[in-house]
Amino acid sequence: MPLLRIQLDSDRNTARRVLELHQAGKVHHETRDAARDEVWRRGRTPAAEPVFIGTTNGEPVRLLYDVEVYLDTTR
Known part of the structure; x- marks a missing residue:
């Protein structure tokens, strides 16, 4: 399945x-849901839960998620 990289604007406290x-093996549900919503906004159908992969160092801080999407299915 192809991956779609999603970048969500955040603040430093939320990113931390x-x-x-993530390091404790838990999920921040609000940002995971926001990543899934962004996939839908881009016209793709998620094939799996978004996976947190890290943050950027710039301003604003961005949260990075990879989301598997279906190739042939769009909304």
Whole structure:
């Protein structure tokens, strides 16, 4: 399945919290849901849950998620 990289604008505190949860094996539900919603906005259908892969160092901080999508299905 192809992956779609999603970047979500965030603030440093939220990014730190998401990273801490990820390292503890937990999920930050609000940002995961926002990544899934962004996939739908781009006209793709998610094939799996978004996977947190890290943050950017710029301003604003961005949360990076990879989401598997179906090739032939769009909304």
